Amino acid sequence: xxxxxxxxxxxxxxxxxxxxxxxxxxxxxxxxxxxxxxxxxxxxxxxxxxxxxxxxxxxxxxxxxxxxxxxxxxxxxxxxxxxxxxxxxxxxxxxxxxxxxxxxxxxxxxxxxxxxxxxxxxxxxxxxxxxxxxxxxxxxxxxxxxxxxxxxxxxxxxxxxxxxxxxxxxxxxxxxxxxxxxxxxxxxxxxxxxxxxxxxxxxxx
Numbered sequence: 001x002x003x004x005x006x007x008x009x010x011x012x013x014x015x016x017x018x019x020x021x022x023x024x025x026x027x028x029x030x031x032x033x034x035x036x037x038x039x040x041x042x043x044x045x046x047x048x049x050x051x052x053x054x055x056x057x058x059x060x061x062x063x064x065x066x067x068x069x070x071x072x073x074x075x076x077x078x079x080x081x082x083x084x085x086x087x088x089x090x091x092x093x094x095x096x097x098x099x100x101x102x103x104x105x106x107x108x109x110x111x112x113x114x115x116x117x118x119x120x121x122x123x124x125x126x127x128x129x130x131x132x133x134x135x136x137x138x139x140x141x142x143x144x145x146x147x148x149x150x151x152x153x154x155x156x157x158x159x160x161x162x163x164x165x166x167x168x169x170x171x172x173x174x175x176x177x178x179x180x181x182x183x184x185x186x187x188x189x190x191x192x193x194x195x196x197x198x199x200x201x202x203x204x205x
Contacts, residue, residue, distance in 0.1 A: 012051035016059035023109040027053040053181045087191040096188040111162045121152040121167045
């Protein structure tokens with residue numbers, strides 16, 4: 001194996017460790033932080049020598065299975081039940097579950113990631129205020145080609161679990177975004193499909 005390949009693998013492993021042990025959430029941040037620890041190799045500081053998100057994700061899945069395999073089924077069931085609760089709560093906004101809770105590779109620090117759809121983000125805030133549910137909000141800017149689009153994010157907390165809701169215009173429900181891990185269409189699920197997954201989880205216990 002060429003030296004650069006070995007270093008790429010080491011960066012992927014270190015980035016996965018940062019996500020697993022230190023709670024770094026974004027693959028981009030984990031890879032850049034990991035690469036800085038290999039600064040003596042100038043060629044791998046940034047750019048094409050960094051591992052892909054999929055490579056880091058594969059290492060992360062291995063860490064979860066190695067160190068938390070015994071508690072993974074119970075944790076996954078707990079988070080999926082909690083996700084179902086919020087899918088039902090946000091039913092007026094046609095919510096969809098995405099991310100690790102849907103895919104199954106969950107850590108202790110995993111969030112529940114939902115996509116909501118509303119003509120005006122304030123509709124969601126008004127809904128939460130009416131329900132007396134506390135939340136925080138911020139706007140996240142995402143680049144699509146040459147465009148930069150602002151997406152409102154709302155965060156709720158239940159115990160130690162954060163529920164992150166990204167609000168999209170209604171028409172975007174028909175056009176799923178691409179996964180940052182696979183580059184393919186992002187997998188999403190509504191309440192009915194999630195309930196089926198939960199039934200499957202329980203039947204395998």
